[in-house]
Amino acid sequence: METKLVVVDNETPDAGIIAEAGRILRAGGLVAFPTETVYGLGGDALNPDSSKKIYAAKGRPSDNPLIVHIAEMEALRAICAEIPEEMVQLAEAFWPGPLTMIVPKTDLVPKETTGGLDTVAIRMPDHPAALALIRAAGGYIAAPSANASGRPSPTLAGHVMEDLQGRIEMILDGGEVGIGVESTIVDLTGDVPTILRPGYVTEEMLKRVLGEVQTDPTLMQKVEGGRPKAPGMRYRHYAPKGTMSIVEGETTEVIARINALTDEAAAQGKKTGVLCTEESIAQYRADVVRSLGSRSEMQSIALHLYRALREFDDEGVETIYAESFSRDGFGQAVMNRMLKAAGYTVIQA
Ligand code: TXA
Ligand code: MG
Numbered sequence: 001m002e003t004k005l006v007v008v009d010n011e012t013p014d015a016g017i018i019a020e021a022g023r024i025l026r027a028g029g030l031v032a033f034p035t036e037t038v039y040g041l042g043g044d045a046l047n048p049d050s051s052k053k054i055y056a057a058k059g060r061p062s063d064n065p066l067i068v069h070i071a072e073m074e075a076l077r078a079i080c081a082e083i084p085e086e087m088v089q090l091a092e093a094f095w096p097g098p099l100t101m102i103v104p105k106t107d108l109v110p111k112e113t114t115g116g117l118d119t120v121a122i123r124m125p126d127h128p129a130a131l132a133l134i135r136a137a138g139g140y141i142a143a144p145s146a147n148a149s150g151r152p153s154p155t156l157a158g159h160v161m162e163d164l165q166g167r168i169e170m171i172l173d174g175g176e177v178g179i180g181v182e183s184t185i186v187d188l189t190g191d192v193p194t195i196l197r198p199g200y201v202t203e204e205m206l207k208r209v210l211g212e213v214q215t216d217p218t219l220m221q222k223v224e225g226g227r228p229k230a231p232g233m234r235y236r237h238y239a240p241k242g243t244m245s246i247v248e249g250e251t252t253e254v255i256a257r258i259n260a261l262t263d264e265a266a267a268q269g270k271k272t273g274v275l276c277t278e279e280s281i282a283q284y285r286a287d288v289v290r291s292l293g294s295r296s297e298m299q300s301i302a303l304h305l306y307r308a309l310r311e312f313d314d315e316g317v318e319t320i321y322a323e324s325f326s327r328d329g330f331g332q333a334v335m336n337r338m339l340k341a342a343g344y345t346v347i348q349a
Contacts, residue, residue, distance in 0.1 A: 001166055001167065001168070001169065002166070003161070003164070003165045003166055003167070003168055003169065003170065003171060004169065004170045004171070005157065005161065005170075005171045005173055006021075006170060006171070006172055006173065007173045007174075008033075008034070008129050008172040008173060008174050009129065009174075010034060010127060010128060010129045010174040010175070011128050011129075012128070013128065013129040013132050013133075013172075017172070018129070018132045018133055018136045019136055020170075021033070021133055021136065021137075021170055021172060022133060022135075022136025022137050022138075023136075024169045024170055025042060025043065025044050025050075025133075025136070025137035025138075025141065026044065026137060026138055028043075028044060028047055028049055028050050028053070029043075029050075029053075029168075029169040029170075030042065030043050030050070030053055030054060030057060030167075030168040030169055030170075031133070031168065031169060031170045031171070031172065032146040032154075032157075032160045032164060032168060032170070032171040032172065033129065033130055033133050033143075033171075033172040033174070034127065034129060034130065034157070034172060034173075034174030034175070034177055035069075035125040035126075035127045035130045035143075035177065036097070036098060036125060036126045036127045036130075036177060036178045036179055037098045037125070037177060037178075037179045037180070037181065037182050037183050037199070037200070038145045038146070038153040038154055038155055038177055038179075038180065038181070038182055038306070039145065039146040039153070039154040039155070039156075039157065039159070039160050039177065040069065040125075040130070040141070040143030040144065040145065040146055041054055041057065041058060041143055041144055041145070041146035041160075041164065041168065042069070042133070042137070042141040042142070042143040043141070043142050043143075044137060044138065044140065044141070044142070045066070045068040045069075045079075045109065045113050045140035045141055045142035046108060046109065046110065046113075046138075046140050047110070048110040048111075048112035048113070049112075050142065051066060051110065051112040051113045051142055052112055054066060054142060054143075054144065056167075057164055057167040057168055058144060058147070058148055058149045058164075059148055059149040059150075060144065060149040061149070062112070062115060063115045063116060063231060064115050064144075064231045064232045065113070065114045065115035065116075065117055065120075065121060065231060065232075066113050066114070066115070066121075066142040066143065066144050067100050067121045067122070067123050067142070067143060067144065067183075068109065068113065068120055068121065068122050068123075068140055068141070068142055069122075069123055069124070069125055069130070069134055069140070069141045069142075069143050070122060070123075070124050070134060070139065070140060071124065071131045071134040071135050071139065072124075072139075073091060073095075073124075075139050075140065076122070078106065078108050079105060079106055079108055079109050079120055079122070079140065080103045080104065080105065080106065080120070080122070081103070081104035081105060081106050082103060082104050083103065084103060084188050086188050086193055086210055087101050087103060087188055089209050089210065090186070090206070090209055090210070091124070093205075093209045094201050094205075094209075095123075095124040095126075096124040096125055096126040096127070096131065097124070097125075097126045097200075097201065098123075098125075098126065098179055098182075098183040098184060098199050098200040098201055099123065099183055099184050099186065099199070099201045100121050100122065100123040100183045100184065100185045100186070100197075101121070101122055101123075101185075101186055101188055102119050102120070102121045102122075102185065102186070102187040102188060102189060102196070103119060103120065103122070103188050103189060104118060104119055104120075104189060105117075105118060105119055105120035113142045115231060119187075119189055121185060123183055127174075129172065129174055133172070144232075145182060146159075146160045146163070146164060146171075147159065147160075147163050148163035148164065150239060151163055151239075151310070151313075152239075152240070152305075152306035152307075152309045152310055152341075153181075153182055153306050154306070155176055155177045155180050155303065155306050155307055156175070156176055156177075156307065157171055157172075157173035157174070157175070159306075159307075159310060162310075176303070177303075178303075179199075179200050179299075179302060179303065180302045180303035180304065180305065180306060180307075181199060181200070181302050181305070181306075181333050181334065181337055182197065182199060183197075183199045183200070183201075184197065184198060184199030184200065184201040184202070184206075184333070185197040185199070185230055186206060186213070187229060187230075192212050192213070192214050193206065193210055193212070193213045193214070194213070194214050194215070194216055194229070195213065195214070195215040195216060195219070196216050196219075196228065196229050196230035197219070197230055197232075197336070198215070198219060198332045198333040198336050199333045200302075200330055200333065202329050202330060202332065202333075203215055203332070204329065216228055216229050216230075219336050220327065220332070220335065220336060220339065221339075221344065222344040239340070239341055239343075240309045240312050240313055240317070240320060240341055241312075241313045241316075241317075242271075242273065242312055242313075242317045242318045242319055242320045243318065243319055243320065243345075244275075244320040244321075244322060244338075244341050244342040244343070244345070245261075245320070245321055245322070245342055245345045245346070245347050246321075246322045246323075246324045246338055246339065246342050246345065246346045246347070247261070247321055247322065247323065247324065247346075247347045247348075247349050248324040248346055248347070248348055248349060249348055249349030250349065251279075251280070253349040254323055254324075254349045255280055255283050255284070256349070257347070257349040258274055258276075258284065258321045258323070258349075259283070259284060259285060261321050261347075262274065262284070262285065262286045262319075262321060263285075265318075265319040266286075266287075270318045270319045271287050271288075271315070271316055271317050271318045271319070272286040272287050272288070272317065272318070272319050272320075272321075273286055273287065273288040273289070273290070273312045273315070273317035273319070273320040273321070274286040274288070274289045274290070274320070274321050274322070275290055275292065275308055275309075275312075275320060275321070275322035275323065276289065276290070276291055276292070276322075276323050277291055277292060277293065277294060277295040277301070277323060278291050278293060278294045278295070279294065279295050280323065286321070287315070287317065288311070288312060288315045288317050290304075290308040290311060290312070291304075292304040292305055292308060295325070298325070298326075298329070298330045298331050298334060299330070301325060301334055302330065302333065302334050305334060305337060305338070306337075309341060322338060322342065324338070324346070325338070
C-alpha cells in the first residue's frame with residue numbers, strides 16, 4: 001500500500017483534504033493525524049475491523065485498548081454506559097485538551113477497540129484539524145499514538161513515516177506537535193478518580209476540580225508484583241534501542257558522573273549518548289549529545305524528549321546517560337516516560 005503524505009493546516013484545515021481523509025476512515029482505512037499531544041493512528045472506533053487493522057499496523061498486542069477521540073460532548077451518550085458527574089466537570093475544565101477519561105462503555109463500542117474491556121477511554125483533542133477529521137469520520141476515531149509498538153511516540157509526521165509507511169493509507173502532516181507527551185489518563189470507574197498515566201494535565205489540576213484524586217503507585221517506580229492499571233503502561237514502551245540510565249543529584253556532580261560513566265562505556269567500545277539541557281550541553285563529551293531545551297522550561301523538555309530518543313536510535317547509540325528532572329507538576333509526566341525508557345535505572349551522582 002502506498003501511504004499518502006499530505007500537509008494540513010492545523011488551525012484551518014483544507015476542507016477537501018479533511019473530506020478525503022474522512023472517506024478513508026469511513027471505508028475502514030487508517031489515517032495518521034496530528035493532535036496537540038502526539039500524532040495518532042486513526043481508524044473508525046465503531047468498526048471492529050478498523051481496530052484490528054490498527055493493532056496490525058503498529059504491531060501492538062490486541063489486549064492493549066485504544067483511546068476513542070470525539071469532537072462534541074453529545075457524542076458521549078452513545079458510547080458511555082454512564083456519564084459520571086466527574087466526567088462532566090473535568091470535560092468542562094479540560095476539554096478539548098490533553099485529558100483522557102475512562103468510563104463504562106455501551107455495546108456500540110466493539111471489544112476490538114477496548115482490548116476486550118467493558119470500559120472505554122475517551123478524549124476530545126484540542127486541535128482544530130483533528131476535530132474536523134473526527135467529524136468527517138462520523139464522530140468517533142480510535143487512535144493510539146502513531147508509532148510502531150515499542151518505539152517512542154511520534155511528535156513529527158516524519159516519525160510516523162519512519163514507523164508506518166506502506167502500512168496505512170494516509171498521514172496528515174501538521175508539523176511538530178505542541179505538547180510532545182501523551183494525554184493524562186484518569187480512570188473514573190472506581191471509588192476515587194485515579195491517574196493511570198501522567199500528562200500535561202497534572203494531579204493538582206485535577207484535584208482543583210474534583211477534590212480527591214489518586215495516582216497509580218506503579219507509575220514512578222518499579223513495584224514488585226505491581227501491575228499498572230492501564231494495560232499500555234505495562235509494556236516496555238518508549239524504549240530506545242540503547243541502554244539508558246538516569247543520573248540524579250546536584251548539577252555539577254551529575255555532569256562529572258555522566259562524563260565518567262561515558263568515558264567508561266567508550267573505553268568498552270560502546271557508542272555513547274547524553275540527554276541533557278541547554279545549561280549543561282557544552283560540558284559533555286559523549287559521541288551524541290542532545291539538549292532537550294532549557295531546564296527552566298519543562299514544556300520544551302517534554303516536547304523534545306521522544307525526538308531525542310529516536311535520534312539516539314538513528315545514530316546507533318548503545319549506552320545513554322540522561323540528566324534527571326523535577327517530578328513536580330508536568331515534570332511527573334516527563335520523568336514517568338524517562339523512567340520507563342530507562343527501565344527504572346537511576347544512578348545517584
Ligand atoms: O495523547 C494521547 O492520548 C494520544 C493521542 C493520539 O491522543 N494517544 C495515545 O494512545 O497515547 P495510546 O494507545 O498510545 O495510549 C493509550 C493508553 C494505553 O496505555 C492503554 O492501555 C490505555 O490508554 N487505555 C485505553 N483504554 C483503556 C481502558 N479502558 N482502561 C485502562 N486503560 C486504557
Ligand atoms: Mg502509545
